[in-house]
Ligand SMILES: Cc1cc2nc3c(=O)[nH]c(=O)nc-3n(C[C@H](O)[C@H](O)[C@H](O)COP(=O)(O)OP(=O)(O)OC[C@H]3O[C@@H](n4cnc5c(N)ncnc54)[C@H](O)[C@@H]3O)c2cc1C
Ligand SMILES: NC(=O)c1ccc[n+]([C@@H]2O[C@H](COP(=O)([O-])OP(=O)(O)OC[C@H]3O[C@@H](n4cnc5c(N)ncnc54)[C@H](O)[C@@H]3O)[C@@H](O)[C@H]2O)c1
């Protein structure tokens with residue numbers, strides 16, 4: 172008869188242990204898992220990516236419901252274990268179940284620490300630990316504006332970044348004078364702070380919170396020094412505590428966590444603990460890599476296999492905030508008896524610190540360039556003596572031309588059971604096995620087979636190095652990013668297949684290219700819809716349901732759930748008639764806010780969804796596409812028509828460009844500007860394409876950006892005539908449409924493919940003509956979406972408008 176294994180907790184550490192146990196001895200146990208959250212096992216680490224809008228909830232499921240069924244595991248999801256009777260060997264749940272066990276595993280994780288501040292029980296005060304918290308933040312950001320995050324550690328900064336991406340203003344309150352004080356020294360921390368301030372984060376450092384204000388819902392946070400910060404949302408990210416109360420009530424020895432020995436045995440027979448709830452040699456870990464190591468030890472023991480006990484772990488961390496590269500491992504602080512090698516490059520914003528004790532690397536901090544992280548972490552764990560050759564750790568042997576040890580050398584020196592991907596507990600042996608036995612020959616394939624690099628992504632260089640070391644660099648298939656977890660194929664491979672096999676619908680692509688998830692996900696569906704429309708503009712029918720909400724509704728949704736209406740105003744030039752129309756509509760529909768945009772247009776804000784069709788009908792103006800991945804605006808200065816410095820007619824040029832390229836679908840939004848002389852009043856050099864008049868012609872600037880990461884555009888070419896400006900713009904936009912990844916701005920695209928590549932693709936007139944022929948075909952097929960909606964009953968119905976009432980609704984007293 173099979174023995175009964177019951178596990179309390181359905182999180183990352185526990186389920187990883189069960190996976191390993193099933194591999195070692197699949198038939199030994201009947202496994203039951205009690206999980207308080209109503210979800211299958213998901214990647215908690217990636218909640219930060221979900222919050223930042225980089226992944227969807229579906230993308231983070233590690234083991235779906237089928238996995239439990241296929242492995243014969245009884246999952247009691249949404250139930251909490253409330254009592255353990257160690258003498259009778261049973262566990263009871265709040266769902267009224269009592270499960271007998273032969274072996275019991277606690278994998279209850281941690282609880283976020285909530286500061287016991289007066290007012291902490293108000294609505295809008297939350298932690299960041301699970302899917303529910305993540306959903307609360309996303310919903311809150313739709314209705315409120317100001318968030319305060321308490322805690323400037325890893326979690327707090329990742330939460331803050333996500334909330335900024337959701338459109339909130341975020342202040343981070345930290346009790347120490349510098350951020351991530353548990354992971355960084357002061358120099359790295361100051362550099363980090365400067366970078367995050369550039370990204371829009373505000374810091375309140377060295378602050379002691381006193382109490383939370385508000386009636387039912389939070390309105391702010393008051394500090395011990397009497398100062399106050401307004402807040403509609405407070406996220407506490409001030410550390411975690413092992414979740415060990417049930418274990419303590421069950422009679423187990425508990426300090427901070429459940430005390431375990433080297434084989435993860437707790438203090439009563441047949442009871443074990445893994446993960447954040449366990450305390451091994453006085454340490455409870457809060458990162459997944461050591462927890463997976465613990466799971467491997469327990470799996471071997473319960474499978475009846477021999478193996479060494481758990482010896483404790485050195486941990487390393489990376490902050491998952493895009494555009495920021497920070498790494499920390501081991502003992503990085505200066506202590507008596509240690510010496511540090513420091514490299515600081517203020518020009519490029521790079522800082523590296525490696526700490527030695529008796530010639531051995533014991534800790535490291537990297538900022539700006541984390542390329543050495545795997546090597547340093549390996550050096551810390553390997554314990555090699557570098558006495559006399561310390562500098563080789565960063566600079567390589569002096570006799571080897573100063574070349575540091577490569578990632579491939581590093582992989583060769585790793586033992587098979589060393590973990591390469593900490594987030595997913597993937598060892599070198601697992602990767603080598605997937606390459607040798609399953610034929611994985613690229614990073615996306617390895618990711619699909621083993622989950623390596625599917626978490627924070629920090630291990631990608633090392634996974635690639637394992638691939639090269641195992642297959643030989645020449646046999647590694649083009650190592651490219653897959654478009655999402657539904658397929659191992661890269662963007663180029665997918666677009667190549669669409670063209671070659673003449674695929675015209677997303678369903679067809681997913682079927683023919685054997686998508687793992689047959690419905691696709693929130694990442695690939697809109698991307699495929701774009702690629703198909705770009706490749707076959709005539710045959711592909713827009714898949715409206717695949718588009719983001721703003722594009723589906725042809726309007727920008729605002730944080731209070733209302734929409735904005737932005738009519739097109741070509742080149743920022745309007746007429747008294749159009750202004751009167753806009754004013755009449757604004758009055759008739761009681762538009763709460765009428766505002767000029769940065770792109771020289773008029774924004775009618777606060778519009779109800781059901782009023783949208785009526786307003787557009789009354790306006791009778793083209794849509795300004797303020798919501799779309801398409802040409803947004805062409806900003807112009809007055810040019811030589813009125814300005815005494817102007818050398819060309821900037822207004823006409825801008826209007827011509829906007830009229831020609833409006834409504835075009837592009838990988839991301841595209842903004843243009845035209846200035847009438849190099850004084851550049853239209854700020855053309857921070858636009859996706861900027862046109863600047865010079866004596867006798869025009870300069871075209873490419874791939875600028877005035878957003879979060881400001882980027883000055885690069886000079887693309889100089890031309891003489893307006894026709895040439897239009898031809899170069901058409902060719903440039905079409906080349907961008909054909910070669911960029913979906914959701915990639917021109918600034919990112921240009922950095923990725925290289926300005927020289929773009930110039931080469933456009934330099935020959937015949938190539939520009941061919942690109943223009945293709946863009947003209949796409950342009951011929953565009954239609955104004957609001958005209959279509961107004962004239963079509965079904966489309967209007969989607970806005971909650973009764974068929975006969977467009978326009979009349981408002982006339983009836985709105
Ligand atoms: C936003 C975020 C980002 C992170 N990023 C990283 C990162 O980049 N790298 C990294 O290494 N780590 C990261 N971590 C930490 C990492 O997620 C945790 O270390 C890991 O999830 C812990 O695994 P665990 O199984 O021990 O606990 P958990 O994943 O917390 O699982 C425990 C589960 O047990 C359930 N449970 C508890 N008590 C009971 C009970 N009585 N009955 C039934 N069920 C119960 C809980 O509901 C929970 O689902 C991050 C954490 C968060 C919140
Ligand atoms: N990228 C990653 O590896 C990552 C990301 C998120 C979370 N995590 C893990 O999740 C867990 C929780 O993360 P965390 O950042 O909450 O924990 P943490 O303990 O690392 O950081 C908490 C921070 O809050 C500060 N703090 C404490 N009390 C405060 C107060 N009263 N006011 C202001 N600041 C205060 C502390 O100085 C500390 O720096 C950790 O185990 C962490 O390692 C890891």
Ligand code: SF4
Nearest residue numbers: 808814817847848852
């Ligand atoms: S860019 Fe030159 S032409 Fe245009 S408004 Fe400024 S000064 Fe005048």
Ligand code: FES
Nearest residue numbers: 592594626627628
């Ligand atoms: S280490 Fe985070 S994905 Fe591999």
